[in-house]
Amino acid sequence: MLQIQSLxxxxxxxxxxxxxxxxxxxxxxxxxxIRIDSxxxxxxxxxxxxxxxxxxxxxxxxxxxxxxxxEEAEALRQKVAGMKVEMKELEEKSSASEEALYQAMxxxxxxxxxxxxxxxxxxxxxxxxxxxxAKDMADWALPHWDxxxxxxxxxFENGNKVTGAGFPFYKxxxxxxxxxxxxxFLDEADKAGYFEMQPPILINKDxxxxxxxxxxxxxxxxxxQDDGLFLIPTAEVPxxxxxxxxxxxxxxxxxxxxxxxxxxxxxxxxxxxxxRGLNRLHQxxxxxxxxxxxxxxxxxxxxxxxxxxxxxxxxxxxxYRVLRLCGGDMxxxxxxxxxxxxxxxxxxxxxxxxxxxxxxxxxxxRLKLRAKxxxxxxxxxxxxxxxxxxALPRIVAALLENNQTETGIKIPAxxxxxxxxxxxx
RNA sequence: AGAGAGAUGGCAGAGUGGUCGAUUGCGGCGGUCUUGAAAACCGUUGACUGUUAAAGGUCCGGGGGUUCGAAUCCCUCUCUCUCUGCCA
Numbered sequence: 256m257l258q259i260q261s262l263x264x265x266x267x268x269x270x271x272x273x274x275x276x277x278x279x280x281x282x283x284x285x286x287x288x289i290r291i292d293s294x295x296x297x298x299x300x301x302x303x304x305x306x307x308x309x310x311x312x313x314x315x316x317x318x319x320x321x322x323x324x325x326e327e328a329e330a331l332r333q334k335v336a337g338m339k340v341e342m343k344e345l346e347e348k349s350s351a352s353e354e355a356l357y358q359a360m361x362x363x364x365x366x367x368x369x370x371x372x373x374x375x376x377x378x379x380x381x382x383x384x385x386x387x388x389a390k391d392m393a394d395w396a397l398p399h400w401d402x403x404x405x406x407x408x409x410x411f412e413n414g415n416k417v418t419g420a421g422f423p424f425y426k427x428x429x430x431x432x433x434x435x436x437x438x439x440f441l442d443e444a445d446k447a448g449y450f451e452m453q454p455p456i457l458i459n460k461d462x463x464x465x466x467x468x469x470x471x472x473x474x475x476x477x478x479x480q481d482d483g484l485f486l487i488p489t490a491e492v493p494x495x496x497x498x499x500x501x502x503x504x505x506x507x508x509x510x511x512x513x514x515x516x517x518x519x520x521x522x523x524x525x526x527x528x529x530x531r532g533l534n535r536l537h538q539x540x541x542x543x544x545x546x547x548x549x550x551x552x553x554x555x556x557x558x559x560x561x562x563x564x565x566x567x568x569x570x571x572x573x574x575y576r577v578l579r580l581c582g583g584d585m586x587x588x589x590x591x592x593x594x595x596x597x598x599x600x601x602x603x604x605x606x607x608x609x610x611x612x613x614x615x616x617x618x619x620x621r622l623k624l625r626a627k628x629x630x631x632x633x634x635x636x637x638x639x640x641x642x643x644x645x646a647l648p649r650i651v652a653a654l655l656e657n658n659q660t661e662t663g664i665k666i667p668a669x670x671x672x673x674x675x676x677x678x679x680x
Numbered sequence: 681a682g683a684g685a686g687a688u689g690g691c692a693g694a695g696u697g698g699u700c701g702a703u704u705g706c707g708g709c710g711g712u713c714u715u716g717a718a719a720a721c722c723g724u725u726g727a728c729u730g731u732u733a734a735a736g737g738u739c740c741g742g743g744g745g746u747u748c749g750a751a752u753c754c755c756u757c758u759c760u761c762u763c764u765g766c767c768a
Binding site: 334335 | 726727
C-alpha cells in the first residue's frame with residue numbers, strides 16, 4: 256500500500272507513476288484519497304480533544320473520591336457520562352473515515368519507477384540486454400512435452416490421476432535433474448552471500464496481506480479453509496513476512512535471504528494451448544532470493560540481483576534476454592520489474608524464467624518493516640526486493656529442448672557434479 | 681486430542697479498577713573516572729499519530745463489553761507453556 260504521506264507530499268509524481276501503471280482517473284483517485292485523509296485528520300483531532308477532556312475529568316473524579324468529596328464526584332460523573340455520547344459519535348465517524356481512506360488507498364497499485372516504459376501489453380516491454388545465440392534447431396528437434404515422454408522423465412498422466420492437471424511426477428533422471436538444479440541454485444546463492452532459509456509453505460492471512468496477495472488476489476492461492484491458511488504461491492511470501500513487524504538495525508542492512516520451496520498456483524482461467532507441458536503448472540519448484548534494503552540502496556541492489564540471475568543463466572548456457580516491463584505488464588505491487596526470458600528453440604518462443612522486482616515501500620508499509628536511523632533515531636520504511644533464482648519448470652523445458660541431440664539430452668557442465676550423469680537418453 | 685497455567689517495553693520480570701505508557705534488573709546509548717579497557721557511579725533508552733515545534737491522542741497477544749476511569753473485571757478468538765494421550 257502506498258503511504259498517504261507521499262500522496263500529500265509528492266502528489267504529481269504519484270499521479271504520473273500511477274498513470275504509467277494505467278490506473279484510470281489517477282489524478283481523481285489521488286485527490287480523493289487526500290481529501291478523505293484531511294477529513295479524517297479533522298475528525299481525529301476533535302476526537303482527541305474530547306478524549307483529552309475526558310481523561311482530565313476522569314482523573315478529577317478519582318481525586319475527589321480520594322478526598323471523600325462524594326457529591327462533587329457524583330456531579331462530575333454525570334457530566335462526563337453525557338460527554339460520552341458525543342465521543343461515541345466521533346469514534347464512529349473516525350473509524351468510518353479510516354475505513355474510507357483504506358478503501359481509497361488499497362485499490363492504488365504501486366507507483367512505477369521513472370525508468371519504466373509506458374505501455375499496456377507485453378509487446379511494449381523494453382529489451383534491455385540479451386546474451387547468447389537464439390538459434391534455430393534441426394527439423395527433428397522436439398518440444399519438451401515430447402522429450403519428457405520419449406525419455407520417460409516427467410509423467411503428467413499419473414499426476415492427473417493422483418491429483419489433477421498441472422501436478423506432474425518427476426521420475427528417474429527427471430527427478431534427479433530437479434534435485435540437481437535446486438542444489439545448484441542454492442549453492443550459487445550461498446556463494447553470493449544469501450542466507451539460506453527453509454520457510455513454511457502454508458501462510459496465514461496476515462502474511463498474504465503483507466506481501467500483497469490479499470485482499471484481492473486470493474483466487475490465485477490454494478486455501479486450506481478449515482485452518483485459515485494458504486499454500487504459498489512463492490517463497491517471497493513467507494520469507495518477506497519473516498521480517499513483518501520488525502525494526503531492523505541499519506548496520507544489518509541489506510538482509511539477503513534465499514529459500515527453496517514448492518510453489519502453488521491455482522492459475523484460474525489462464526489455461527490454453529500455449530501453456531502445454533511445463534510452461535504452466537499448479538505446483539512447481541523455485542529458488543527465490545529476497546532482499547530488504549535501505550531506500551537509498553534498493554535500485555543498486557536490484558541491478559545486482561538481476562546480474563546475479565543472469566549469471567545463473569549463463570552458467571547453464573541458456574540464451575536469454577532481459578526485459579524491463581512496461582507499466583501495463585507489471586504486478587500491482589512492483590515499482591520496477593525485470594523479466595528474464597530464455598529462448599526455447601523447439602517452441603520458437605521466449606519463456607519467462609525469472610522476475611526480479613523492487614517493491615520500494617509498497618510491501619513494507621503493510622508489513623510494518625522498518626529501520627531506525629542512527630542519526631535521527633526515527634524509524635522509516637525499508638524497501639523490499641525479490642527475484643526468482645530460478646523457477647525450475649521452464650529452465651528444465653529450455654534445457655531439454657536446447658540441449659537435445661537425436662540420441663539424448665546433454666546436461667550442462669556445471670550441473671554434472673550435481674546430477675551424477677552427463678546425458679539423459 | 682484432554683486437563684491446567686499463561687500472553688506486559690530488545691530480553692527478564694513487577695503490577696488485580698484512579699497521574700501506569702507502566703516499578704525493577706539486564707542489555708543498548710551518552711557521560712564521569714582511566715594511558716586504554718574493565719569495574720563503579722550519573723544520565724538516557726518503546727511504537728504509532730499529531731504539530732513549524734509543542735501540546736494532545738492511541739497502543740500492556742487480537743477483537744468486543746462493563747465503568748466517569750481498565751494492563752487490572754467480563755466475553756470471545758489466537759498463540760505459548762506444563763502434564764496426559766498420539767505420532768513422523
